[in-house]
Amino acid sequence: xxxxxxxxxxxxxxxxxxxxxxxxxxxxxxxxxxxxxxxxxxxxxxxxxxxxxxxxxxxxxxxxxxxxxxxxxxxxxxxxxxxxxxxxxxxxxxxxxxxxxxxxxxxxxxxxxxxxxxxxxxxxxxxxxxxxxxxxxxxxxxxxxxxxxxxxxxxxxxxxxxxxxxxxxxxxxxxxxxxxxxxxxxxxxxxxxxxxxxxxxxxxxxxxxxxxxxxxxxxxxxxxxxxxxxxxxxxxxxxxxx
Amino acid sequence: xxxxxxxxxxxxxxxxxxxxxxxxxxxxxxxxxxxxxxxxxxxxxxxxxxxxxxxxxxxxxxxxxxxxxxxxxxxxxxxxxxxxxxxxx
Numbered sequence: 225x226x227x228x229x230x231x232x233x234x235x236x237x238x239x240x241x242x243x244x245x246x247x248x249x250x251x252x253x254x255x256x257x258x259x260x261x262x263x264x265x266x267x268x269x270x271x272x273x274x275x276x277x278x279x280x281x282x283x284x285x286x287x288x289x290x291x292x293x294x295x296x297x298x299x300x301x302x303x304x305x306x307x308x309x310x311x312x313x314x315x316x317x318x319x320x321x322x323x324x325x326x327x328x329x330x331x332x333x334x335x336x337x338x339x340x341x342x343x344x345x346x347x348x349x350x351x352x353x354x355x356x357x358x359x360x361x362x363x364x365x366x367x368x369x370x371x372x373x374x375x376x377x378x379x380x381x382x383x384x385x386x387x388x389x390x391x392x393x394x395x396x397x398x399x400x401x402x403x404x405x406x407x408x409x410x411x412x413x414x415x416x417x418x419x420x421x422x423x424x425x426x427x428x429x430x431x432x433x434x435x436x437x438x439x440x441x442x443x444x445x446x447x448x449x450x451x452x453x454x455x456x457x458x459x460x461x462x463x464x465x466x
Numbered sequence: 467x468x469x470x471x472x473x474x475x476x477x478x479x480x481x482x483x484x485x486x487x488x489x490x491x492x493x494x495x496x497x498x499x500x501x502x503x504x505x506x507x508x509x510x511x512x513x514x515x516x517x518x519x520x521x522x523x524x525x526x527x528x529x530x531x532x533x534x535x536x537x538x539x540x541x542x543x544x545x546x547x548x549x550x551x552x553x554x555x
Contacts, residue, residue, distance in 0.1 A: 246552060249541065249545050249550055249551075249552055250537070250538055250541040250542070250545075250552075253540075253541035253544060253545055254537060254541060279551070280550065280551055283549065283550040283551060284545075284550055286549070287545070287548045287549070287550060327534065327538075330530075330534065330537075353525070354520075354524075354525065355525065356525060357525075358525055358527075359525035359526050359527030359530070360524070360525070360526060360527065361526060361527050361528055361530050361531050362531070368521060368524050369517070369521060372517050372520040372521050372524065373517050375520070376513055376516045376517050376520065377513070379516075380509075380513065381473075382469065383469070425469065436527040436530040438527070438530050438531050438534050440531075440534075463469065463470050464468070464470050465468075466468070466469050
């Protein structure tokens with residue numbers, strides 16, 4: 225796809241939400257704060273949140289403009305992968321950013337994603353928590369251990385070419401996202417892994433930028449036995465199908 | 467080529483090399499299973515080493531939590547003045 229030399233690119237930021245009434249307002253404020261000279265739109269894909277998330281989004285539209293904040297809701301919880309797909313259908317930018325709504329992904333890193341993409345011409349920029357200028361806050365030792373073990377296992381089996389496989393703070397060229405997302409079938413964080421591994425296998429140019437990740441979910445993200453089993457199943461699936 | 471085929475090709479190549487060594491008596495027959503054991507053990511040690519090192523060098527960012535709280539306060543202030551409902555949930 226020909227790059228529009230000299231023309232500013234537009235960035236579509238897709239944020240899936242479920243019961244993020246307060247966080248979505250803060251995230252949108254921070255996005256607008258850190259992307260002052262950038263042509264972008266925010267697409268909120270809300271899965272019928274009962275806590276009034278959509279009402280808050282409508283208020284934010286009054287503040288920032290309905291052309292800058294698009295609310296594309298769905299009737300109920302329908303999963304992350306389909307949320308991205310749904311948002312993508314309404315995106316008008318040449319580039320698409322996906323990020324979480326719970327403030328674990330800070331919008332202040334958006335300029336560094338954009339800058340890295342311009343510098344390298346990469347198809348995908350993925351945020352990594354596991355390098356020196358990145359980091360995680362809010363994980364106890366056990367959580368760090370499982371994360372590290374999972375990462376080493378995935379690196380050994382899959383040779384993915386990225387340091388953070390389960391991260392979901394990414395910038396994609398729009399056509400690349402459309403191509404990759406259509407071939408992914410997993411759910412949850414295995415979906416994020418499948419996306420980046422398939423992209424890597426297809427030969428797309430992937431670069432990383434360090435990000436910090438603040439886990440505010442009380443008690444830190446639950447990683448029980450069933451999550452670990454799901455992860456291992458996901459790894460085996462990716463090993464044999466990518 | 468599917469990734470798993472690359473790994474299998476690698477294993478087949480190593481096995482072929484090893485069998486070659488056994489056949490030409492460079493390596494005694496009694497050592498037949500040594501390669502498999504050696505590979506598995508080194509892989510296990512490598513894995514544990516990587517996990518241990520990674521755990522020791524795990525990047526943390528406690529200051530980010532503080533900065534985030536500041537950002538949240540700033541956002542709430544701004545949005546409240548603009549009529550957005552930012553009462554605590």
